[in-house]
Amino acid sequence: MDGNGRWATNRGLPRLVGHRRGAARVSEIVKAAPDLGVKWLTLYAFSTENWKRSTEEVLGLMAIFARYIEREADRLAKAGVRMRFIGDRGRLDPRLQRLMAGIEARTAGCERLNLTVAVNYGGRDEILRAARKLAEDVAAGLLDPRHLTEGALAGRLDTAGLPDPDLVLRTSGETRTSNFLPWQAAYSEYEFTGTLWPDFTPEELAGIIARFGNRERRFGGVLK
Structure with a gap:
């Protein structure tokens, strides 16, 4: 969901205004997704590299995350949206961590849309953490290194089961x-649009999904 800051800067507004507008756009896309045939939606909200931004922007983003959870919890539950988070939560504010755990528990039985939000997430960091878990299991005698599989690593990623x-x-x-x-998207299709996230509409998403439906996905094989 890139372009919030540039959207605001282009209008002579503070970057956080763009992030707030981006959060509003999230609500619109989440609402539209099921009717477009989307059952699983993952949003990249804050990366492990985003801590490099100014303290004001980081704190502002965390406040936006908290407000989103507080304001949207009832609507998401009523709409049948199950919300999960991936990423390393250890660096996040304890209150935000509690809000995240709370909405995960509250929406655990919802099935219309599976919404995953990546917060303090980085693909390399995720793989490293999974590798550490593998190493710990091997050291503890719980896992034979000769029998390691892709599934063993995938099962220790944040996205295990997704x-x-x-x-x-x-x-x-x-x-x-x-x-x-990076691990999960090895055979994903990609789309890049010049639209800044606050301007990204359900209609544009519908068009992208329609184009995706016309692609041939071979996963390394040959279509017969």
């Missing part, structure tokens, strides 16, 4: 993946 993404979409005109789900 499907790999079919489509990865980045807004704002940047054409890089920025450490987003």
Whole structure:
């Protein structure tokens, strides 16, 4: 969901205004997703590298996350949206951690849309943490290193139990993946749009999904 800051700067507004507008756009996309056939939606909200931003912006973003959870909890539950978070929560404010755990528990039985939000997430960091868990299990005698499989590592990722993404979409005109789900997206399709996230509409998403539906996905094989 890239381009919030640039959206605000282009209008002579503080960057946090763009982030607040971006949060409002999240609500619109989440509402529209099920009707577009989307059952699993993952949003990259804050990366492990985003701590490099100014203290004001980081604190502002964390406050926006907290307000989103507080304001949207009832609506998400009523709409059948299950919310999960991936990423390393250890560095997050304890209150935010409690809010995250609370909405996860509250929406655990919802099935219309599975919404995953990546907060303090980085793909390399995720793989490193999973590798450490593997090493600890091997050292404890719980796992034979000769029998390691892709599934063993995948089962220790933050996304254990979740499907790999079919489509990865980045807004704002940047054409890089920025450490987003590198393991899981190995065979994903990609779309890059120049639209800044606050301007990204359900209609544009519908068009991208329609194009995705016309792609041939071979997963390394050959279509018969």
